[in-house]
Amino acid sequence: MYEMRFSDIDVIRFMGQVVQKHTRHHQSDFEIDKETLWRAVGHQAVQDRSFIWLCRTAGTWLLLERDVFLKGTSGDNIFNFYAEQASDPVLVFAVEVKRAVADTVMGDIYVLDYQAYHRHIQSAALPAETVVLRYERGERMMRVDSMPGSYPDMEYGRLISVRYLPHEQEDLEELLWKERQEREHLEEGDPDAFIKRSSVRG
Numbered sequence: 001m002y003e004m005r006f007s008d009i010d011v012i013r014f015m016g017q018v019v020q021k022h023t024r025h026h027q028s029d030f031e032i033d034k035e036t037l038w039r040a041v042g043h044q045a046v047q048d049r050s051f052i053w054l055c056r057t058a059g060t061w062l063l064l065e066r067d068v069f070l071k072g073t074s075g076d077n078i079f080n081f082y083a084e085q086a087s088d089p090v091l092v093f094a095v096e097v098k099r100a101v102a103d104t105v106m107g108d109i110y111v112l113d114y115q116a117y118h119r120h121i122q123s124a125a126l127p128a129e130t131v132v133l134r135y136e137r138g139e140r141m142m143r144v145d146s147m148p149g150s151y152p153d154m155e156y157g158r159l160i161s162v163r164y165l166p167h168e169q170e171d172l173e174e175l176l177w178k179e180r181q182e183r184e185h186l187e188e189g190d191p192d193a194f195i196k197r198s199s200v201r202g
Helices: 011-022 029-040 073-082 115-124 168-182 191-197
Strands: 002-010 050-056 059-064 089-099 104-112 128-136 136-145 160-163
Touching: 002 011, 002 168, 002 191, 011 029, 011 050, 011 104, 011 168, 011 191, 029 050, 029 059, 029 089, 029 104, 029 128, 059 073, 059 115, 089 115, 104 115, 104 160
Parallel strands: none
Antiparallel strands: 002 104, 050 059, 050 089, 089 104, 128 136, 128 160
């Protein structure tokens, strides 16, 4: 499931090199990923700085790890969808943002075996029960099955963010803590060596 770790590295540089070697189309997706990584630097909670990154031949996805572990969220759906697409080989990594240094973002990256990790998600993920919708002028909390679309709210204005919650927040926190603990024991790898032997765009 977890294969190796690269500790305290320039995550944008590493991820950009992976994109250059593996992604044939829609490399501009990575520009969105970079913006997300920079925003994560400002968050205190580890949950908001931990991601699962999918690098495909036809683009990338940077998903919040917490969403991947909540059934029914967009992050969970996207992660599971590509695991079933054999025609599009996908490189998958866990990314933990630590801090900004000068013009880049530093953090830890963990190499994942997609299929093994997918099986793990299938057995470990928790149902998303409620969702907090944050608008320009306030918030709404409701059950996931009652969630409206992303259109503006007549009272609160434009939708800014969506945050899914399980029945018990403590269960999700414990699950994600266990994931981080398991990753901590991985063997340290050489990111430059990994780039050299990773899939080359053809």
